[in-house]
Amino acid sequence: MQKKRVLVGILGLDQHEVGAIGVARMLRDSGMEVIYTGKFNLPGTIVKTSVEEDIDLIGLSCHSWEYLHYVPELMALMKEKQLDIPVVVGGSVVTRKDELDLEKNGVAASFGPSSTNQEILDKINRIIKQSQSIRIKTLK
């Protein structure tokens, strides 16, 4: 049986860790293996860690604005490395415009502060399922 593996980490100098830990716990309790990279990650770290850990999804926690700066850089680097793993962002106040920008960059979903555990879990499971079926198709 394939067990789901996801990465949870925080980009840049953002110090707020409680949300990331909370989400990591929730994902663990749903039976996933969470590779927790903590604070102070740069796009390069996230990309190499994702390859090393062979994960199904990258979850970025953010509480400041920094993700707006780093996410495009991360998506570009992933494209360059041909790394096809869905990325979700959550925690910060994501405005409608920011959300659209993130989507344009290829981010699969963003979760605002009012998202419930169930919402996050359902969406993440759906995204992983989708990306895996795409991966299987391209392999064929």
Add this chain to the structure above:
Amino acid sequence: MLSDIVENILAGSLRAAARLIRKIDDGAPEATECLKRLYPHSGNAFVIGLTGPPGVGKSTLTDALIEEIRKQGKTVGVLAVDPSSPFSGGAILGDRIRMQRHATDEGVFIRSMATRGEFGGITAATRGAVVVMDVMGKDFVLVETVGVGQDELDIARIADTTIIVLAPGLGDSIQAIKAGILEIGDLFVINKADLNGAEKTEQEIKAMIDMGQSTVLEQDNWIPSVVKTVANRLQGIDLLWSEIDRHRHYFTGNVSPQFLKRKRFNLKLELIEMVKQRLVDSLLKKMDDEGELEQAVEQILEKQTDPYTLSEKILKKLV
């Protein structure tokens, strides 16, 4: 397809290696096929195991050893094992936080693994993962176990050098070096040696080693040394490394009968372990498919029978 994976890994592909380790972890049948082909190429990496109670700084020490290995221009694979939740089966794997400064270094491959319900500080999949890192060309493989207590000694079976990491002020530290753990330790590290009580801990361990020497001597003539470190400040790491090196030369240079005895012993245990695992897996799967397992549990619950009788009955099915 299979030969592609094997070839890519032998050529050093990180992605192929990471994928295969996942398949090994998931118990995929094709993983075993790959390992069969990779195994003949293994045996070039030097495997260092780090074990010890939780909170003594195993991850930080691993990070310091990565630094030391990279300074010498050698490459390194790291396997960091953390526990799975026995209830949800999930896990939070956070050992690599302490090593993230090496995350973008191409000469370093860090992989987190969950115990997935196994005991002993490492898992059956860890052995396979060591083989993968070995054949992809890593000079060293560091295996960091879960924070273990007294009888989780499996690491010594796969490591060439086993390091027991301790720290001062862990209460009665003698507890941590009871029988077994003393015998598997090739080196002892007292990390956080800047804290009060480091000398006392050092004396205690040295006394234990002296007392245990007669049994250790019978094994292979190696007397474990004790090294004090402050891993987060890289203090004592050069000394630790020279001790690892000394043991490495001893290990690779030693072909004494006692030494081969130890190797044979390890290989035998490994083989038994593998057979046991496969046997149990296939039997349980069969029972589970037929709903027998649940039935059996109900019968015990209703006191219609007992687990002793039932386990005998189940085993009879095999023979």
